Amino acid sequence: xxxxxxxxxxxxMLCLPALAQEPxxxxxxxxxxxxxxxxxxxxxxxxxxxxAQHGATVAGRKIEVILKDDAGTADTTRRLAQELVVxxxxxxxxxxxxxxxxxxxxPIATQSKTPMVVMAAAxxxxxxASPYIVRSxxxxxxxxxxxxxxxxxxxxxxxxxLVSDYGPGIDAERTFKDRFTLxxxxxxxxxxxxxxSPDFAPFLQRVRDAQPDALFVFVPSGVGSAxxxxxxxxxxxxxxxxxxxxxDVTDDDILNGMGDAALGIVTSHHYSAAHKSPANQKFxxxxxxxxxxxxxxxxxxxxYDGMRVIVEALKATKGAGGDALLAAMKGQVFExxxxxxxxxxxxxxxxxDVYIRxxxxxxxxxFNVEFxxxxxxxDPGKTR
Amino acid sequence: xxxxxxxxxxxxxxxxxALFAALAASWFALPTHALLANExxxxxxxxxxxxxxxxxxxxVSLGHAAFFGAGAYAAALFAKHVMPExxxxxxxxxxxxxxxxxxxxxLILRGSDLTRxxxxxxxxxxxxxxxxRLDHWTGGADGxxxxxxxxxxxxxxxxxxxxxxxxxxxxxxxxxxxxxxxVHSPFGVSLQAMRDNRLxxxxxxxxxxxxxxxxxxxxxxxxxxxxxxxxxxxxxxxLDVLDFxxxxxxxxxxxxxxxxxxxxxxxxxxxxKLMQDLLSSWTPQYWTFWIGLFLVVLVLVGRDRLxxxxxxxx
Amino acid sequence: xxxxxxDGIAYGMLLFVLAVGLAVTLGLMNFINLAHGAFAMAGGYIxxxxxxxxxxxxxxxxxxxxxxxxxxxxxxxxxxYRRMYAKPHLDQVLFSIGLVFMAVAAVDWSIGxxxxxxxxxxxxxxxxxxxxxxxxxxxxxxxxxxxxxTVALQLVLSRTRFGSRLRAAVDDPRVAxxxxxxxxxxxxxxxxxxxxxxxxxxxxxxxxLGLDPTFPLKFMIYFLIVVAxxxxxxxxxxxxxxxxxxxxxxxxxxxxxxxxxxxxxxxxIAILLWRxxxxxxxxxxx
Numbered sequence: 001x002x003x004x005x006x007x008x009x010x011x012x013m014l015c016l017p018a019l020a021q022e023p024x025x026x027x028x029x030x031x032x033x034x035x036x037x038x039x040x041x042x043x044x045x046x047x048x049x050x051x052a053q054h055g056a057t058v059a060g061r062k063i064e065v066i067l068k069d070d071a072g073t074a075d076t077t078r079r080l081a082q083e084l085v086v087x088x089x090x091x092x093x094x095x096x097x098x099x100x101x102x103x104x105x106x107p108i109a110t111q112s113k114t115p116m117v118v119m120a121a122a123x124x125x126x127x128x129a130s131p132y133i134v135r136s137x138x139x140x141x142x143x144x145x146x147x148x149x150x151x152x153x154x155x156x157x158x159x160x161x162l163v164s165d166y167g168p169g170i171d172a173e174r175t176f177k178d179r180f181t182l183x184x185x186x187x188x189x190x191x192x193x194x195x196x197s198p199d200f201a202p203f204l205q206r207v208r209d210a211q212p213d214a215l216f217v218f219v220p221s222g223v224g225s226a227x228x229x230x231x232x233x234x235x236x237x238x239x240x241x242x243x244x245x246x247x248d249v250t251d252d253d254i255l256n257g258m259g260d261a262a263l264g265i266v267t268s269h270h271y272s273a274a275h276k277s278p279a280n281q282k283f284x285x286x287x288x289x290x291x292x293x294x295x296x297x298x299x300x301x302x303x304y305d306g307m308r309v310i311v312e313a314l315k316a317t318k319g320a321g322g323d324a325l326l327a328a329m330k331g332q333v334f335e336x337x338x339x340x341x342x343x344x345x346x347x348x349x350x351x352x353d354v355y356i357r358x359x360x361x362x363x364x365x366x367f368n369v370e371f372x373x374x375x376x377x378x379d380p381g382k383t384r
Numbered sequence: 385x386x387x388x389x390x391x392x393x394x395x396x397x398x399x400x401x402a403l404f405a406a407l408a409a410s411w412f413a414l415p416t417h418a419l420l421a422n423e424x425x426x427x428x429x430x431x432x433x434x435x436x437x438x439x440x441x442x443x444v445s446l447g448h449a450a451f452f453g454a455g456a457y458a459a460a461l462f463a464k465h466v467m468p469e470x471x472x473x474x475x476x477x478x479x480x481x482x483x484x485x486x487x488x489x490x491l492i493l494r495g496s497d498l499t500r501x502x503x504x505x506x507x508x509x510x511x512x513x514x515x516x517r518l519d520h521w522t523g524g525a526d527g528x529x530x531x532x533x534x535x536x537x538x539x540x541x542x543x544x545x546x547x548x549x550x551x552x553x554x555x556x557x558x559x560x561x562x563x564x565x566x567v568h569s570p571f572g573v574s575l576q577a578m579r580d581n582r583l584x585x586x587x588x589x590x591x592x593x594x595x596x597x598x599x600x601x602x603x604x605x606x607x608x609x610x611x612x613x614x615x616x617x618x619x620x621x622x623l624d625v626l627d628f629x630x631x632x633x634x635x636x637x638x639x640x641x642x643x644x645x646x647x648x649x650x651x652x653x654x655x656x657k658l659m660q661d662l663l664s665s666w667t668p669q670y671w672t673f674w675i676g677l678f679l680v681v682l683v684l685v686g687r688d689r690l691x692x693x694x695x696x697x698x
Numbered sequence: 699x700x701x702x703x704x705d706g707i708a709y710g711m712l713l714f715v716l717a718v719g720l721a722v723t724l725g726l727m728n729f730i731n732l733a734h735g736a737f738a739m740a741g742g743y744i745x746x747x748x749x750x751x752x753x754x755x756x757x758x759x760x761x762x763x764x765x766x767x768x769x770x771x772x773x774x775x776x777x778x779y780r781r782m783y784a785k786p787h788l789d790q791v792l793f794s795i796g797l798v799f800m801a802v803a804a805v806d807w808s809i810g811x812x813x814x815x816x817x818x819x820x821x822x823x824x825x826x827x828x829x830x831x832x833x834x835x836x837x838x839x840x841x842x843x844x845x846x847x848t849v850a851l852q853l854v855l856s857r858t859r860f861g862s863r864l865r866a867a868v869d870d871p872r873v874a875x876x877x878x879x880x881x882x883x884x885x886x887x888x889x890x891x892x893x894x895x896x897x898x899x900x901x902x903x904x905x906x907l908g909l910d911p912t913f914p915l916k917f918m919i920y921f922l923i924v925v926a927x928x929x930x931x932x933x934x935x936x937x938x939x940x941x942x943x944x945x946x947x948x949x950x951x952x953x954x955x956x957x958x959x960x961x962x963x964x965x966x967i968a969i970l971l972w973r974x975x976x977x978x979x980x981x982x983x984x
Contacts, residue, residue, distance in 0.1 A: 030668075032668045032669045033668075033669060033670075033671070033672055033803075033806075034912070035912050035916075037669075037806065037811040037911075038810075038811045038812050040669075041669075041810075041811060067668050068664070068665070068668060069664050069668035069669065069671070072624075073624050073629075074527055074620070074622040074624060075423075075614060075618045075620075075622075075624075075625075078618050078619075078620075079419050079420070079422075079423060079618075082419050082543065082544075082545060083419055083420070085543070086416075086419075086543060086544050086545075087416055099525070099526050100525065100526050100527040100622045100623075100624075103526060103527060103529050103620070104527065104529075104618070104620050104622065106529075107619055108543070111543055112543055123526065125526075129529065165516065165525070166524070166525035166526075167524070167525055167526045191955060192955065194513075194516075194959050195525065199705075199709055199906065199907070199947070199948065199951075201702070201705040201709070201948055202702060202705070202948045202949070202950075202951035202952035202955075203951065203952075203955070205701060205702055205705070205952055206952060206955075222812065222813045222910065223813070223908070225813055225815050225908075226813070226906075226907075226908045229815075229905065232823070232824075233823060233824070233825065233834050233835075233836065234825065234832060234834065235824070235825050235827075235832060253812055254812050254813055254815065257814075257815040257817075258815060259815070259817050444787075491967065491971060494971070494974045495970060495971075495974025495975070496974060496975060497787065498724075498730075498922075498925070498926050499926060499970045499974045499975070499976075501922070501926070502922060502923060502926040502927075502966060502967075502970055503966075503967050503970050503971070505919065505922070505963075506963040506964070506966050506967040506970075507963075507967070509919075509959075509963045510960055510963050510964065510967075513959045513960050513963075514960075517956070628919065629915075632795070635791070636792065636795060639788045639789070639791065639792045640792070643788065669806070669807075670803045670806065670807050671803075672799045672800075672802060672803045673799065673800050673803030673804060673807070675796075675799055676795075676796040676797065676798065676799025676800035676801075676802075676803065677796065677800055678796070679792050679793065679795060679796025679799070680778075680793055680796040680797060680800065682792070682796075683782070683785065683789045683790075683792050683793040683796070684778070684781065684793070
């Protein structure tokens with residue numbers, strides 16, 4: 001009898017190392033090709049950076065990130081997520097560069113009880129699509145409030161909104177309009193630009209005709225430079241119209257290339273590469289070293305913090321997944337390169353500081369320099 | 385492609401039977417790849433519908449995704465607002481797409497190849513913008529969410545995707561069988577005559593316009609069926625079912641596999657999807673380069689010689 | 699309003715320069731070259747890289763972009779494209795799409811996928827205000843360059859011997875070579891010039907249209923529209939079609955922003971239904 005239990009114990013002990021070797025898998029689905037490839041690139045680089053800096057093991061097991069490209073197509077994202085969950089048995093799904101990609105995958109997360117960390121998509125309703133979704137990026141309403149407030153306090157009575165015609169754009173337009181008119185301003189026009197428009201000329205002409213005090217813009221990162229150029233080229237700045245918007249227009253990724261036309265633009269956003277904190281200094285330095293001198297932008301910080309949330313939660317559950325992992329993700333409070341953040345336990349969305357920044361030249365390069373802050377902003381766009 | 389004697393259905397060649405059986409068997413043999421099989425089957429059906437109008441009737445279309453998307457949205461909306469029964473939804477969506485095909489067939493009757501290319505492209509683009517505009521119904525750029533399908537003949541759609549794969553494969557096999565009978569019928573023979581030389585065909589009394597309308601409608605119906613399958617097996621519909629890249633992809637798939645013999649869509653879909661999946665896991669960022677290289681080599685070397693390498697030794 | 703018209707004209711002329719090479723290639727070699735957008739993208743990137751890395755002034759990069767892309771076009775024509783002329787159209791489509799994929803991925807790998815930004819020299823920025831009409835300096839520059847090119851092209855076509863050889867080869871290649879015209883050489887030069895023009899268009903347009911690796915895929919549709927509506931047998935056809943497209947697009951988006959994108963496609967379908975061979979087709983030839 002004793003020999004048998006001894007044999008069993010020995011056998012079990014021999015199995016343990018085998019179990020301990022199995023890596024913890026994270027399924028990272030990003031648009032690595034197609035029009036949103038730059039988002040995927042930034043998030044991927046940030047994820048790799050986090051693991052390189054903080055070690056890729058948890059509870060004795062190696063962390064393995066399986067990167068998949070969905071090319072920005074929602075049914076591909078969904079199939080990849082399904083395959084990752086069923087075949088690769090991932091513990092966590094992460095990434096999601098656009099709203100429809102996250103929304104399409106939500107039922108998979110719910111059905112398989114796999115926590116899903118949204119690192120880039122920014123529409124409010126995403127976290128409501130599944131109880132297993134946690135967001136580490138931001139929402140448009142969250143960052144639009146700041147600039148709407150700033151506008152009301154800075155002699156801007158009449159504004160025109162110009163947004164790209166898709167989920168986040170419509171969120172931004174609505175939030176700006178609500179807050180701005182609440183503070184007594186008037187909206188002289190609401191323009192929606194098709195997502196794939198090559199030319200802003202007719203829209204900017206309309207703006208000029210409306211003669212507002214300011215133009216509020218939201219366009220996805222990358223398109224901002226064309227808009228800015230045409231704004232100055234048409235002399236709208238000389239006509240006394242200020243350009244304000246969310247930080248997507250002055251995306252750190254391309255800000256430096258925009259030239260002096262961008263100086264003085266005031267935006268509100270949750271992350272600037274120029275944010276003064278030791279955590280951010282470390283982050284930007286390491287990122288530049290790993291990525292040939294390029295700057296991290298708000299997408300990268302979403303990926304970086306998303307990894308932090310995942311890894312810390314895995315440490316707390318010792319590598320287990322499911323509901324326990326989700327619970328460990330909720331309520332995390334930590335210092336991110338962007339500032340202090342909190343994952344709200346109720347909404348599973350991110351609560352963070354939103355800064356008002358102005359584009360200025362620092363050491364010969366253009367940066368978004370923060371000059372004001374709204375602390376601990378919750379996403380105002382939740383319907384429930 | 386040899387036409388058979390009219391009135392006598394052509395016999396299935398051995399390789400056709402083998403391929404048909406292999407498709408059916410794939411569901412049993414590859415349980416872990418059910419999701420991929422589902423996508424391949426849907427793409428193959430879509431390519432088959434394009435083969436009908438391109439390979440058999442000579443209509444060049446860069447906007448076939450219009451019908452695919454119409455079927456997808458119709459099925460999704462039907463499941464969401466009317467009833468979640470998959471088979472009824474499939475039938476309804478197919479009819480909607482067929483109707484759309486019938487209406488737009490008036491546009492493709494005249495003009496050269498380039499004209500038809502642009503007109504079909506225009507129709508698909510307009511439909512895309514319409515779907516974006518009517519976001520109250522379609523969900524706009526965010527997509528139509530909340531589509532929960534009921535059980536298919538009593539079996540729920542599972543997470544592993546085996547039910548979905550079986551569903552799509554059956555639809556594909558049914559469509560293949562139907563189309564085969566069609567192209568070997570007098571109707572099919574007239575189509576090929578029309579494709580080869582329209583002037584001569586109308587000179588011998590074939591009702592060219594009516595044939596075009598009929599085949600275009602049928603092609604649209606099958607494309608709509610494929611779209612509906614996608615919407616039903618994934619549980620949502622987003623704007624990219626109407627996107628240009630879908631029309632371009634299906635054209636690519638069909639031309640890779642070869643037009644005009646009905647199986648080109650299947651061969652192309654399997655080859656393309658497998659290649660894409662493999663390349664994309666190997667290099668998630670730059671797989672398009674290798675696909676491009678494959679296409680260039682394929683065309684330079686010649687499809688026949690690529691698929692029959694023993695010819696090189698001659 | 700007139701400002702808008704001017705904007706539309708500038709946009710249209712830019713499209714023309716980009717698409718004219720495609721029109722001539724299609725009309726001459728009956729070859730659907732969907733990789734035309736890739737040549738345009740190459741021109742754009744050459745300009746940006748020369749300006750950023752080598753400090754070459756903007757105006758100097760334009761002829762360099764033309765020359766380099768034309769050379770690349772000539773090389774590709776001689777080595778790859780020439781074998782494709784006899785192949786069916788669908789194979790040509792496949793081939794050129796393959797080239798586009800390779801070009802897009804190659805640029806992505808070597809340069810990155812961010813939007814490239816062109817820093818214009820100071821005298822090209824800003825605008826003139828002439829009696830209520832705002833004329834952007836850069837757009838005026840585009841219109842001037844494109845107008846010059848159009849005139850030059852038309853002159854070459856109608857006044858030079860090469861031009862008449864080209865026209866003969868477009869009308870009927872077999873008879874033309876029977877008359878002793880070296881059709882292969884005509885093809886080579888035409889393809890090179892067409893690609894060079896695309897490169898120049900890309901360099902000019904990078905500022906207005908934006909430049910990133912997906913440029914060929916985004917704008918191919920517009921080039922095709924210009925060629926389909928304008929016909930492939932003349933220079934003026936695509937010119938007028940491009941102007942029409944540019945003006946319609948800009949004014950449509952201004953007056954009816956909700957239907958902005960529809961207008962172009964609906965207009966194109968209407969025109970093609972009315973005149974299936976294109977709007978401005980010479981009656982002669984085939």
